[in-house]
Amino acid sequence: MSSKNAAEWGWSHKHLIGASYAMAGLVALAAMMLYTSPIQAHAVDASSPLGSLALDGLVANTELCDLDYWIEGTDLCTHGPDTTPPPLDIVGSGALAGPQVTASSVICEGDGVSGKRVQMMYVRSEDAPDRYDEYVESFRKLAIELDLIFDASAHATGGHRHVRYVTDDDCQAVILNVVVPASANDSFRGAILAIRELGYNDPDRKYLMLTDANVYCGIATVISDTRPTPDNRNNHQAGYARVDNGCWRHSVAAHELVHLFGGVQTNAPNTSGGWHCVDEWDLMCYSDSPFYPSMEYICPVTSQWLLDCNHDDYYHTNPPAGSYLATNWNVANSAFLIDRDEVHNLPPEVEISIPISVTGLMAPATITVTAQASDSDGVVTKVEFYQDTTLLKTVTDNPFVFVWKNVVSGTYTITAKAYDDAGASTISAPVMLVVVEAPTEPLDDMEEGAPRQFSIVHLPFVVRLKAD
Ligand SMILES: [Zn+2]
Known part of the structure; x- marks a missing residue:
């Protein structure tokens, strides 16, 4: 996903998980950064040993998906597999840090089901052991941590945003336990076709698959539509993101969710040309294919957990009149986000x-x-x-x-x-x-x-x- 410093996406400092609940949004994210040590990583992409497998069913198709990959046999495009940020490893164990606190809940709205929502699901193939019970609590916590990234980033422009999840009566993100055929998880395309077969193809849903496999770090569908209006297709089509077990981290999931919400459009001022940005530090910025642009370091390293360095490319809750984000698609306007000034309850x-x-x-x-x-x-x-x-x-x-x-x-x-x-x-x-x-x-x-x-x-x- 990103050539960033080593600890950025990882949970090498487990005690900081607890800290993220003891402090709110920005403060917590910034505090985590104090423990990081910058290590530049090499981009891992389709040329990696897993590349041929990872690209199975993805067709470079300039007509339908511009420079991106067409997911063969569907109406979907993707920028391809995101690179794996160290210290995460595609073939890693996937063990999430154990909870030091009991997660409280996400921000919920209405009946938890109707309207546009993010549906989280644990996805395993039928020949893989079922680890749902082992991980479901961690996934619920990941949903909260992920939401903190969206809300803390909104605070930076004076607003509030929360991910609208499918939630249960306890205001917890619902984590479905989904089983797909034996080889379906071998590729992104296979996984999408399999869950679509199970009925997960609702235009009011963005599906976040936490896949118990070791093929990708993260990968997501993207929709090229720069229009700033609510009829932007990013508000009206099913989207699919997949995070495999070596990368079950809130930062990776948040990166993929931004793709599902329509970022970073390739006409953004600081576009990388490949659905990311070049003005670091930023959760969505890295030097990607096909152009491998050089990066600019404009924002402090602490902002690498946050969305949109300088708030000029994809996320601003109140963009200045006439600016790029006032006249183009702005992820902060996604219909899948809740605009509400509500903080997460912090546990005792x-x-x-x-x-x-x-x-x-x-x-x-x-x-x-x-x-x-x-x-x-x-x-x-x-x-x-x-x-x-x-x-x-x-x-x-x-x-x-x-x-x-x-x-x-x-x-x-x-x-x-x-x-x-x-x-x-x-x-x-x-x-x-x-x-x-x-x-x-x-x-x-x-x-x-x-x-x-x-x-x-x-x-x-x-x-x-x-x-x-
Ligand atoms: Zn990406």
């Missing part, structure tokens, strides 16, 4: 502390577990205390303290799960406890007349009595 933060005396914990132990829970944009409504997956106690009042009594010997893993007033939740880091058996020399068994030994060995009894 929680950690637990358990004071333990120097003598440790002797059975039967009394253990006081305190959860420090807070919510930056609301209030914490309750904290649940767990031993492994067993709910021990729910506390609704701050301070969130649970006194666990008569704990027998054993090893325990304790967590606290905090909920905020919008229903988002966060699970604390676990604390492991070891409660040991009381001494094997009970007082009752001591011989009559023997001196009582109030030595260290009896301390546990003292501790127990104090604790009770």
Whole structure:
């Protein structure tokens, strides 16, 4: 997709996932960038070892698709496979960073189904293992992260934009679990034909396939139509994007979604000539085929997570009269975006502390577990205390303290799960406890007349009595 620095698309810093929820939009995106180190990468395109496979069914067709590829047997065009930004790897495992927080929700509208929407789907071939359950939560989180890119980029021009997803009753992006024939995922064309066969060909949908295969990083259909009006074809045709498991990242998905929404038209002031731009840093800019233009570095490196450096090529929520974006297609006007000033609910933060005396914990132990829970944009409504997956106690009042009594010997893993007033939740880091058996020399068994030994060995009894 882009010859950018190494950490741009990747999640090599997993802890920053959590940070993206602790801060809003731009701030979070900028903060992530502090951890990157610029490494220029070589473009990977159709000449890569995967190229011949990746281009299967794609026909360079100047009549129907200008300089782009025609997807044979369809009415669709694509600029071809996007390059793979390091450190991502087409043949990588595809493991998304594990969630440090529970994702709250996307911005939802209406019944979640009607009107123009982005439909996310996990797509696997019938001979591949079903990893839907393993990844669905991460995909929902990816939907939120992806939306942050659109909204933070809108903030840069004084507006607000959110991706209008197909959503469920909980305001979560719906992730369909789609199975296609064995060889369908071998090519972009094959995947499109297969899901169209299943009925996914609604002009009110842009389909974002999270494909469990290793053929592409990302690839999307594009529609050449520069007209600025709502009747632009980018508002009225089904679009298909595919992100394969080595590139299951919000930045890659956002790049492909911009293509589905109509960016970057090839008459834009800073066009690359191949549906990207040359004025870095920008999520959509890179030196692409067929012209491989030289790049200009105009915007700060922190903006490589954002759309449209200088807001003059494809994304501006209020373009100046007479400017290119006021007179040409502007992705910020996509009918698949919601123009609403609404921020994502941020989940609460929680950690637990358990004071333990120097003598440790002797059975039967009394253990006081305190959860420090807070919510930056609301209030914490309750904290649940767990031993492994067993709910021990729910506390609704701050301070969130649970006194666990008569704990027998054993090893325990304790967590606290905090909920905020919008229903988002966060699970604390676990604390492991070891409660040991009381001494094997009970007082009752001591011989009559023997001196009582109030030595260290009896301390546990003292501790127990104090604790009770
Ligand atoms: Zn692209």
